[in-house]
Structure formats: structure tokens, C-alpha cells
Amino acid sequence: MKRRGFVKTLIALPAAPALAEQQQQTTSPQTPVAQPPAGGRGGGTGGRFGQANIPKFELAQTEAVGEPAQRFFTAPQLAALRKLSEVLMPPMRGMPGALECGAPEFLDFPIGASPADRQATWRTGLDTLNARAKKQHNKAFADLDAAQADAVIRPLLAPVPWAYDLPKDPAMRFIAEAHRDIRTATQNSREYAAAGAASGRRGGFGGGGSYINPIDPIYKG
């Protein structure tokens, strides 16, 4: 660590003029000086902005409030997706299923932001489920019972040994992709993690990881 710190110190040296420039700006008479909040350690005069004077609030995550607005799927498509999610990923072993975790409503967001070919796979796939349900049972897919839904889905199931080699048949490809994504959206949800934690499982299934923040304002990575 000491060696690393040494490197950092030396690498920082060429940036010194930029730092000096910033300091000049903050002491310029034209620059308004931020006042620390009353009661802060700066005592109201002479405290430096950005130090310990600003209280740190505990903020809620945006994903923890409200509910996702539905922008992409049509109402019949979303109804089919909800049914598909319910069938493929039901509540099991005390853990919530896809519906309880809001997986179909969430998927509207990433699929709606995806490249056109992925969007088409999903839209066409859900329309195909409705068309097959209509043909086989004269109902929308969302209105099928478990056995009827199985009769529609089962012929479309295929093992997928490699994520980059999905089935060539468009409907089978859609089911493979949807199954994977419904599982992920369920197991990576706040609800799933909470249920896992409550039942003593380690933080639920999705878990966490080491997230790398944007590294500097311009390096987009």
C-alpha cells in the first residue's frame, strides 16, 4: 500500500497547476463563498465548503420508490409477459416469484432501451405466444390455465449450453432469452434479496459486487 501511495503522490504532481488554479478561483473576490450551515464546525465564518460542515443525508435509491412506468410493451404483450413470468418463475422454497419481484414490469425498461433486433425478438415472441394460445385454446396467453400454458410453452423449450448460441427458431429463441432474463430480473430484485435475507440465505441470490464509478468526468469507459 505504501508503494501504491507513493505512486499516487508522484502521479499527482503534474496536476499541481490545475489545483493551484482552482484555489485561485475560490479566493477570487467575484466568486461567492458558500457558507457552512449553522451549527457546523466552521462556526459560520471562515469554514471551507466541502469539508465536514455539510450534513450527510441518508437518501433512498430511486429504484426503491414508486413503480416502473410501462413504456414499451403493448397491453396484450405485457399481459402475456406477466403470464409467462408467472409460469416460468413461480414462488418456490419460500422465495418470491417473478410477479412478486416485479420482473415483467421491470423488463419493459431494459428491453425498451435495447437495440432493435432484441426489441423485435421480444415483441414478436410475445405476439407469437398470444397467437399460439388463440390457435390452440381460443384464448389470450394470459388467460390460459397452467396445463394450457404448458402446452404452448413446452414445445418451445430447449437446452442452451452456450449463451451466445441461442436456438435458431425465433419462438424458441425468444423463450430461451425470456426465461434467462425473467430469472435474472427476479433473482436480482430487491424483493428477492429481502426474502433471502429474511430466511437466512446469504443476501438473497442476486447478491452484490464491487461497482466501479465513472472514473473521471470525460472517461466514459
Added chain:
Amino acid sequence: MPAREYDVLIVGSGHSGGMAANILTKQGLNCLMLNAGPESDFEHNRVSKPVYDLPYRGFGKPGRLPHVYQANEFNANQWVDETENPYTHDPANLYNWVRVRLVGGRSLFWARQSFRLSDFEFKAGDLEGNGQNWPISLADLDPYYSRVEEIFRVSGRKEGWPEFPDGNFIEPEYGPDSESIKRLAALGKERGMKFSKMRSSGGQNGLASSVNLLLPDAMATGKLEMVANAIVREVTTDKNTGLANGVHFVNRHSRQERHVKARAVVLAAGTLESTRLLLNSGIANSSGVLGRYLHDQIYGISVVSSVPEARDGKRPPGLMGGSAFIPRFRNLKKEEKRDFIKGYCVIISSGGGANPSLFAEYGEALQKKVDSYAGSCVSGSIFGERPPRYENHVRINKDVSDAWGIPALHIEVKDGDNERNMAKDASNTIEELFHAAGWEIVSNTPNFYPPGHSIHEVGTCRMGDNPKNSVLNKFNQSHDIKNLFVVDGASFVTCGWQNPTMTILSLSMRASEYLADQMKKRNIG
């Protein structure tokens, strides 16, 4: 006041650039290192987050990094953004160029698998009869490998096998193999496969990067100046002598262009960036092979089996667990006749589970399958060598430039029958091995990722004794411009099945000592 002239200008700060700086500064040479990206303070930039707090629940922003299969929503910010720094390829011939532009480069993130090349790779041309030998042998590089292994604290089991050269290793005390690994090892022996252990760099505190193992010592000499956010556009040459005399670079933030002078230039920007720089500079290509022979390794082939007596949570103690490493065992003899040249290694892992996608089931029935197979699986995957081919090349695409106005690369690489036949052999061989062990084959994937995916891209400035068919000599020195060196993976003649990092580091060390010696003798600079 005239701008300072440096002894050596180093472009890039990854393993190869870090090694060059380490060696050259210790020899008393004043060096300037230019880094295209910023420094990352990971202690500050890295935070622990639950996946549900990520905007896309771990899916990642759609379409953000289409060529980086290694990217996920946690690490997305570490990779180069293709909208800022694009490259092109024929849509039918996908190429995954996986890049990092930070101080330390890809040395910050590598998998730390640490192997030497053997003479089966250095002298592959003799074995395969096509003349594609390196101009050096293992004996030439052996002392450098040893020093690198000491710096990087490489651990591994010494075996005495010529196809899997031993090194200056820390030998850990391995526990006994599980019964499943022993069973495979006995069967493998009958099939000419030798079972060993993975070799890897321990580094310091879990990091084996130029930023903690190489650059600190270079900085401590007081002879190294490092600059971040300096994107080199062109190597400049003296009109009269033809020698390199510096570089033009662009400030990544302001876009201001500057020129810096040096007595020698060392390119260590990573295989394709170094070659792009030379192509954009219009130099070092009297041979016509600059940009040619781009190759890497095939990844992706995977066979998963299940040990029946370990299923349904009933596995007996000592049956499952652990791993094994099988170095190349194909085409080690001239008389071996197969429908492919070169070879692959196999990585065996015991005690895992089966991915749900392997079963055509859903809901409760699927969960029962997954639970039944949990802990019972043995998998095998490979790293295989792609042959270098003249036609697999990069060139400048004059119609596409990066955000700094620097022309981009067009990459043209196609896999051939050799790769496909090797993959087929690997998947069949591993399946047959598992089958002989009496295990159920759960899946067998003979498919492999597109070229570039291994992040082991090498070639494009290959070294050789003949200036007519190589860009560099055996010291990584340009045949055309004697004060210009390329010390990253671009110099490779063949990549082998091995992770190339130890070889890149050793070549950079050797080249840098040669350069320092030549500068002292006034043969350069």
C-alpha cells in the same frame, strides 16, 4: 526555453510499458511515459453495491459495450467506450477488441494465469514445417522469465515437462486431489494427457499490475515522468536521419496537440494500439507485414458432466472438488497427423453445479433439476491457439476517426478450418474422457467466441531475422528505425495456448536492457 528532450519516450503504462520504465530508469535513462487515459484511484472509485441498486439490475445498459462480453453492470465503467474510440470490422467477421485506457492499462484486470512459452511454440515452424519460427528460443528468454516470475511471485507446481516449462516458482503445498480428479488423471494418462495445476501470479495484496509491481521502483529512481490523458497520434521522425525523434500527442481533455522529443521511442500501448500508431505514422513498414498476422486464442469450448454418485446432495466425502490443469498434449510430435496444427490446454474443475439453461424445464421442475445436480458436476474448458495468418490483418480506416480525430483501425480476421477442427477435437476429447469416467454428459459446447475475445491479441509487428518478412528484430527493435521499439504483444510470431503476459513482460525486460546498452554504447541516440 526549448522543450526538454527525454532519453526514452514510452507510450503505454501496462505490463510492457511498466517493465520498460522499470528497466530503463534503473539504467539511468530519463524517461517520459504517456498514458492515453486517466489514473484510477480504485480505493475511491470502487464501491460495494447490491445488484438491485444498479439501474439495470445487473443486465447493464443495453448496447453499451457490444464487443466486450466480459463487461457487466458492475465493471462497465472500466472499459473503453466504442463511441469515443471506434474500430470497424466486416459485420460477417466479428472481432472483439477489449480495451482499457487507464494508467496501468489491462494489467489492472488480468486473470493472472502465468505461463512460459515452450520451444514447441518458439520453434513451431520446425514442428509444423511452415517456417514460422520465432528468432529466439526458450533458452534466450529463460533468464528474463525467471526475473519476471520473481517480481510477480508466480506460484505453480514444477513438472519437468518440456511442453510446460517450469520456472522460478513459489511451490505451494497442494492438498490431495479429490477422487474425481484422480479418476480423470488416471484416464488422461492413458490418453497422453498430463495433469498439473494452474500457475498464477500472486503479486502483492492480490494485485499483479504494473502500477504496484513495476512503476513504483521506476518512479523512485527520479528518472520517470508520467503523464495521464495524453493520446499519442503519431511517431515523428527526423527528415535527415529517418530516426524517431518524438511523438505528437493530444490532450484528452482539451484536445490541444503537443509534440515531445526523445532520443528513442518505445511503444507499449497494447498490440493493436501500437500498430495503429505505426500505421498512422506511416513508418516501420518496409516489409509490408505491419498489421499482418493478428491472432489470439480460442475460448468458449466447454463440456459439463455430472458424477452420478454425487447427485441429490449425496456426494461422499473426498469425491468432488478441486481443479486440474492439462497443458497442451496435441501435435507435440512431427509424426502426429491431425486435421489441425498447434494445440490447446484443458482446465478441469470439479464440484460445481449445472446452469439452469442446460435443462429444457421451468418452474419447480427446473429447480429440482438444478438442486439435484448441485455439487456433482465436473467441467472442462480450453484455451486453444489460433494460427497466425498473413491475411488476418488490421489497416487504417480513413473514413472513421476517434473523438480526437485519430483515424481508426479496420480489423479483418477470419477463423478457419484449423480453429474449427481444433475445437471439435477438444470437445470430443473431453467428452470421451468424462464418458470413460462413467459420468453423465450434461452439455457439450464446441462453439467458441469471436477472435479477440481472449484479450490475448498478438502479432501485427512480428519479430524475425529477415527484414523482408518481419517488422522487428529479435530485440523488439524496428528493422527500419533503430531507435524505435515495440515491446507489447505485437512482436509475437505465435501466441501459443498460454496467457501471453509472462512472455510480454520478459520480452520487454530483454528489449529494454538491450536498448539501454545500445544507448550507453552510443549506437542509439
